[in-house]
Amino acid sequence: MHFAKTLAALVSAAALVAPAVPAQAGTAGPRWTGAWSAAVQRPSPGGLPGSSNWSQAGFARQSVRQVVRLTGSGVAVRIKLSNLYGTAPLTVSGATVAKAAAGAAIRPATLRPVTFSQRPSTVIPAGRELLSDPIPLPIRALDRLAVTLYFQGTTGPATFHDISSATSYRASGDHRFDPRGTAFTGTSTSWYFLSGVDVLSSARGAVVTFGDSVTDGTGSTPDADNRYPDQLAERLVAAGRPLTVLNSGISGNQVLADHPLFGESGLARFQRDVLDKPGVRTVIVMEGINDITYPGPAVTAQQIIAGHRELIRLARARGIRVVGGTIMPFKGNPWLYPDGTPEPFALEQVRDQVNAWIRTGGEYDAVADFEQALRSPADPDRLRPEFNVRDGQQGDWLHPNDAGLNAMAAAIDLSGL
Numbered sequence: 479m480h481f482a483k484t485l486a487a488l489v490s491a492a493a494l495v496a497p498a499v500p501a502q503a504g505t506a507g508p509r510w511t512g513a514w515s516a517a518v519q520r521p522s523p524g525g526l527p528g529s530s531n532w533s534q535a536g537f538a539r540q541s542v543r544q545v546v547r548l549t550g551s552g553v554a555v556r557i558k559l560s561n562l563y564g565t566a567p568l569t570v571s572g573a574t575v576a577k578a579a580a581g582a583a584i585r586p587a588t589l590r591p592v593t594f595s596q597r598p599s600t601v602i603p604a605g606r607e608l609l610s611d612p613i614p615l616p617i618r619a620l621d622r623l624a625v626t627l628y629f630q631g632t633t634g635p636a637t638f639h640d641i642s643s644a645t646s647y648r649a650s651g652d653h654r655f656d657p658r659g660t661a662f663t664g665t666s667t668s669w670y671f672l673s674g675v676d677v678l679s680s681a682r683g684a685v686v687t688f689g690d691s692v693t694d695g696t697g698s699t700p701d702a703d704n705r706y707p708d709q710l711a712e713r714l715v716a717a718g719r720p721l722t723v724l725n726s727g728i729s730g731n732q733v734l735a736d737h738p739l740f741g742e743s744g745l746a747r748f749q750r751d752v753l754d755k756p757g758v759r760t761v762i763v764m765e766g767i768n769d770i771t772y773p774g775p776a777v778t779a780q781q782i783i784a785g786h787r788e789l790i791r792l793a794r795a796r797g798i799r800v801v802g803g804t805i806m807p808f809k810g811n812p813w814l815y816p817d818g819t820p821e822p823f824a825l826e827q828v829r830d831q832v833n834a835w836i837r838t839g840g841e842y843d844a845v846a847d848f849e850q851a852l853r854s855p856a857d858p859d860r861l862r863p864e865f866n867v868r869d870g871q872q873g874d875w876l877h878p879n880d881a882g883l884n885a886m887a888a889a890i891d892l893s894g895l
Contacts, residue, residue: 513684554677556610563637578623584624592610626654640728641729683759686752688751693706707725717892766785813876850889
């Protein structure tokens with residue numbers, strides 16, 4: 479009873495804080511702060527060759543259990559569900575949260591029902607997102623949370639996040655309160671409808687990592703939470719710095735152009751995926767490689783720089799600190815250089831020009847020099863070989879392995895956040 483009264487008082491206090499207002503240094507008292515996020519995308523077959531997912535078919539009389547790692551501590555959580563790309567209202571028949579065990583199993587003592595406006599079910603209109611009620615569940619930073627959604631009816635195509643580098647689980651029937659994982663026989667490596675988890679805490683704010691596949695974690699070990707934002711969160715926890723980290727990367731994303739498989743442009747989604755996150759204090763922007771390399775009309779360095787300047791302007795208008803991340807090397811990537819064709823020098827020139835502006839232009843508040851941290855001393859346009867190998871095999875010279883992603887996290891000055 480004492481905890482329930484304390485939680486009620488904390489929730490009442492937190493309700494007075496607008497979620498989109500950046501958390502300022504020295505702000506006292508609990509507030510809602512984002513502790514995990516996924517940038518949502520339109521239903522599609524997926525952006526990787528041979529990939530498959532459940533987004534186009536959706537769900538009917540099924541439970542979906544998704545395990546995410548939270549980057550902040552708190553006395554309560556709330557979840558955000560998205561029907562942003564739905565074409566009809568989405569009926570969520572019920573939901574639960576619990577601390578995750580192995581695979582799809584959960585820790586029974588931590589199982590909690592989720593309500594929406596004090597009701598166990600809800601309807602989310604097409605094009606909208608919805609926050610749950612506060613859920614009393616004490617959380618420590620780096621705890622893994624299992625969110626189980628049940629759909630009694632037919633959802634239609636699902637708003638989702640394509641490349642999660644994590645396993646989601648599906649079962650027939652209502653298994654919200656099932657602590658075992660045995661019923662969850664279907665698996666996927668995408669996230670569905672779940673777009674955020676917030677914690678009620680005294681964290682000083684959230685750091686949003688904004689970008690493309692390298693931020694998203696493409697190529698990292700599945701279910702290991704080794705994306706660079708995850709490893710940045712580990713550094714912050716080890717250093718005793720009360721900042722959460724949110725991942726707003728989308729594989730294949732561009733600064734300037736929308737894509738049916740790879741999301742709306744960075745400019746179009748920046749409001750939703752950065753500015754609207756609760757407690758956002760700092761954003762790290764690393765994006766532009768896909769603008770440079772995708773087929774179609776050539777994009778100039780000045781066009782990409784103009785896009786970055788607009789992102790800086792939008793963040794500064796909200797009092798958010800902006801860190802620029804240099805664009806990674808990609809020489810040797812087989813998609814860009816098939817059949818041993820000569821390296822397209824013009825593409826490298828564009829990347830070099832954008833990186834020079836990020837480093838020396840003085841327009842970002844700080845710089846995270848990812849290129850410097852990952853490039854080969856023998857060939858600055860190529861990844862270090864040790865950051866390219868996965869499971870004993872050569873990688874694609876574009877997406878760093880877990881060691882390379884750790885080097886990225888280590889390249890960020892924590893004091894600049």
